Amino acid sequence: MGKWSRRAFIGAGVVAGGALVVGIAVRPGNPTDELKPLLAKGDGEELINAWVKVDANNKVTAIVPHAEMGQGAHSVLAQMLADEMDVDWEAVDILEAPAIPAYVGADLGREFIAPTLEVPKVLEPTVQGAFLSLANMMDLQITGGSFSIRGSGQRGMRTAGAAAREMLVAAAAEKWNVPAAEITTSNSILTHKSSGKSATYGEFAAAAATQDLPVKPRRKKVEEFTLMGKPMPRKDIPSKVNGTAGFGIDAQVEGMKYAAVKAAPVVGATVEKIDASKAKTMPGVLQILNMGDFVAVVADGYWQAQKALGTIEATYSEAEGQNLDQGDVFARYAKALDEVGSDGGDVETDEGDAIGTFAEASKKVTAEYKVPFLAHATMEPMNCTASVKDGRCDLWMGTQSPLGTRRDVAKALGLDEDNVSLQNAYLGGGFGRRASSDVPVMAARIAKATGYPVKMIWSREEDTAQDLYRPSATSRFEAGLDDKGKLVSWNNVHTHLFDPQEAPQVPHYAIANHLIRKVDVPMHLRFGPWRSVDHSQQAWFIESFIDEIAVEAGKDPLELRRELLARSPRHLAVLNKAAEMSNWGSAMPRGHGRGIAFVPSFGSVVAQVAEVDMTGTKPRVTKVYCCADVGFAMNPDGVAAQMESAIVYGLTAALYGEISIKDGAVQQSNFHDYEMLRINEMPDVEVTLINGDHERLGGAGEPGLPPLAPAVTNAVFAATGKRVRELPLSKHSFA
Amino acid sequence: MIKLNVNGQAREVDVDPATPILWVVRENLEMTGTKFGCGIAMCGACTVHLDGKPVRSCSTPISRAEGKAITTIEGIAEDDGTLSKVQQAWIEAQVPQCGYCQSGQIMSATALLQKDPNPSDEQIDAAMAGNVCRCGMYGRIRTAIKSAAGNTQAAKEEA
Structure with a gap:
């Protein structure tokens, strides 16, 4: 194995799959030394590379470049590193990489992602919805797009672990004067059998740090895995059962006060005037601030601040969106779709002759579907603690985008990015909401105005009414079947396309002629990524329509999908497994129904079968069978948990989820009018995993969501004969 | 004061x-x-x-x-720091994801098991329906409560 000089390595920047450790550790200026004070704790601890450290006591710390929001990324990333490194799992600690640009450089970013791995564009949006360059995006250290394991883990942590192991072996070989190939490693111990020598990793930590970095460390083959592919218990869970896990909202900062805020209800409006005469006199109240776009009350305690805020009368400026009602939203979509007709709009895909084949089709199927705006409703309301003084800003919070937050806060305060620091905590739910920096920017502005540290907490009402919403959308379809009942034409036009770009596409289905188009309909609300992003709307549209086509063609919905997937064995295996799990085709009681949906997304393939009981006053989902192929499940229990979670998140939206607009403002405010699925409505969920391609991993956090809604509404059709073309289900009567 | x-x-x-x-x-x-x-x-x-x-x-x-x-x-842990049966069951079933709601879930489950050491599914639903888990870990919460109930029962039989 060749060795590259440090500078040459950086200059070339081509080490495929192995760049994560090596690139950062040896770039000119040697940021490894820069990182030492940030990362090293205790005596005798040496930084081997930027992603793992070993101390003299044989403690191994995996430094993970992603936020932990419940998806288990911290633990699984460490699991992947520890396996490659042959580390004693019990002795592994996890540290989230600090939010500093040196950590995830653009050079690394480009090498890391390009050209073989597609990065979901969900990683790119900023608070304003603007898009950054690819290199900038990687600089943001973002957690999203179901990317952590298949990206950072597969390409970074595994390589880092393998490299660290080789450096330890090289150090021992040098000291013992034996060939490196004769040294074996296991459970953080180096052994040279014939000489009887053995040592802990800790003993060679310092020496290993001086070794040249391997260019392309050897990663294990699947059959050599000891931790990867095993359902290892997550390391963050013990702290989450005894109240010690630290979330952003738990930050404690010396001299900190509390802020409650209320933004102008219509986005774009400003606060013109406030009457705070009562609030001023209330106990604990320190400052009342009209920040222009919002009002803040700062007090000794949060409850005091919130109570005082409630007494303030505010008047707001006119705003462009102030006359918009929910009915207008869909009317605008309808108008825009009418205007583009059957062939206008921005063409996304045009293959074959969809219009011509439709004209000649023996059977024609058309349908229109609508979905509402949705809020994220993370359990931990938005919050951020900020301190601004002496030209510096310090932030404490939970974010999916630490570096993006630093950049946006620096810009808002007119500071240099180097003078903004961020301490990331566990996230009490992310789902895309915590990928934006609107919240920390507000906290920083308040802290700047007060001059002392402030913990800003949004009320649940603010969290619901000032979210960055999952966009609502309308989609129209025309399909044509030939005289043999074969689906030959697919013409779709939908409002709104955000990301991923492939969400409205159906390349997995063998349909000869496609025309897929979009029309943009601007709206004053703020939008953001929401678990599975556009797949959350598009998959429901597509899989509902496929079901309608099956009915028109006189085919079983499973059979039609099997025909369309006939050339894709990996897809077919997932579909067939879900069908088999559900005993598809077996009789169900009267008023019960079974529906199926199949959606590839984020590099993974998921099929679900839902069973519904429609005999009561409202739909009840009794069972969900889920088969998922994420390539290779690094932690099968973790992947199953993500599927269970996405099923509930999707079911909550399908049954209840609706944010509606009146006079330009959001009407919902809390869990009484933005309902959540609860334990008494929880279906029995069964998950089966298939490892279909251990070289190309897919995501886990999001792909379980898209098939859920169509599986449920297709089941509702099977049970009642009523086709649901608008979500949520709570809008419909089935009596 | x-x-x-x-x-x-x-x-x-x-x-x-x-x-x-x-x-x-x-x-x-x-x-x-x-x-x-x-x-x-x-x-x-x-x-x-x-x-x-x-x-x-x-x-x-x-x-x-x-x-x-x-x-x-x-x-709610034992005086010597040992986690309670409910907390242990929560780890065993790997219940928490983001973990934010779990203090509340565990407090509700603990109260339920103090009242009904062997709750039925309906009793579990009734006692736990006030606790939202946005990560959707309701299935695992049910499993963990039943497991903790089993442990309580086993402990009683041993005594």
Whole structure:
């Protein structure tokens, strides 16, 4: 194995799959030394590379470049590193990489992602919805797009672990004067059998740090895995059962006060005037601030601040969106779709002759579907603690985008990015909401105005009414079947396309002629990524329509999908497994129904079968069978948990989820009018995993969501004969 | 001054008696395991025990805690620090994802098992329906409660 000089390595920047450790550790200026004070704790601890450290006591710390929001990324990333490194799992600690640009450089970013791995564009949006360059995006250290394991883990942590192991072996070989190939490693111990020598990793930590970095460390083959592919218990869970896990909202900062805020209800409006005469006199109240776009009350305690805020009368400026009602939203979509007709709009895909084949089709199927705006409703309301003084800003919070937050806060305060620091905590739910920096920017502005540290907490009402919403959308379809009942034409036009770009596409289905188009309909609300992003709307549209086509063609919905997937064995295996799990085709009681949906997304393939009981006053989902192929499940229990979670998140939206607009403002405010699925409505969920391609991993956090809604509404059709073309289900009567 | 008993310790706080228990515990006593979720007793993230009964601390004034024992998530392990049966069952079933709602879930489950050591599915639903888990870990919560109930039963039989 060749060795590259440090500078040459950086200059070339081509080490495929192995760049994560090596690139950062040896770039000119040697940021490894820069990182030492940030990362090293205790005596005798040496930084081997930027992603793992070993101390003299044989403690191994995996430094993970992603936020932990419940998806288990911290633990699984460490699991992947520890396996490659042959580390004693019990002795592994996890540290989230600090939010500093040196950590995830653009050079690394480009090498890391390009050209073989597609990065979901969900990683790119900023608070304003603007898009950054690819290199900038990687600089943001973002957690999203179901990317952590298949990206950072597969390409970074595994390589880092393998490299660290080789450096330890090289150090021992040098000291013992034996060939490196004769040294074996296991459970953080180096052994040279014939000489009887053995040592802990800790003993060679310092020496290993001086070794040249391997260019392309050897990663294990699947059959050599000891931790990867095993359902290892997550390391963050013990702290989450005894109240010690630290979330952003738990930050404690010396001299900190509390802020409650209320933004102008219509986005774009400003606060013109406030009457705070009562609030001023209330106990604990320190400052009342009209920040222009919002009002803040700062007090000794949060409850005091919130109570005082409630007494303030505010008047707001006119705003462009102030006359918009929910009915207008869909009317605008309808108008825009009418205007583009059957062939206008921005063409996304045009293959074959969809219009011509439709004209000649023996059977024609058309349908229109609508979905509402949705809020994220993370359990931990938005919050951020900020301190601004002496030209510096310090932030404490939970974010999916630490570096993006630093950049946006620096810009808002007119500071240099180097003078903004961020301490990331566990996230009490992310789902895309915590990928934006609107919240920390507000906290920083308040802290700047007060001059002392402030913990800003949004009320649940603010969290619901000032979210960055999952966009609502309308989609129209025309399909044509030939005289043999074969689906030959697919013409779709939908409002709104955000990301991923492939969400409205159906390349997995063998349909000869496609025309897929979009029309943009601007709206004053703020939008953001929401678990599975556009797949959350598009998959429901597509899989509902496929079901309608099956009915028109006189085919079983499973059979039609099997025909369309006939050339894709990996897809077919997932579909067939879900069908088999559900005993598809077996009789169900009267008023019960079974529906199926199949959606590839984020590099993974998921099929679900839902069973519904429609005999009561409202739909009840009794069972969900889920088969998922994420390539290779690094932690099968973790992947199953993500599927269970996405099923509930999707079911909550399908049954209840609706944010509606009146006079330009959001009407919902809390869990009484933005309902959540609860334990008494929880279906029995069964998950089966298939490892279909251990070289190309897919995501886990999001792909379980898209098939859920169509599986449920297709089941509702099977049970009642009523086709649901608008979500949520709570809008419909089935009596 | 309001005199309190929190997790077996005598505490005094100087706050408005109308202040919700949640904010006294989190801010005055600096015990942050109890979480703010909705402020209107609709999500259960703030659940604590008052004399062993679960209450939503976001909507219960501190004045109501005078003369009663407040128990929070920090106070349910055994005296020697051993995790409670419920906490152990939560780890075993790998219940938490983001974990934010779990203090409240565990407090509700603990109260349920104190009242009904072997709850039926319906009793579990009734006792736990006030606790929202946005990560959707309801299936695992059911499993963990049943497992903790089994342990309680087994422990009794051993005794």
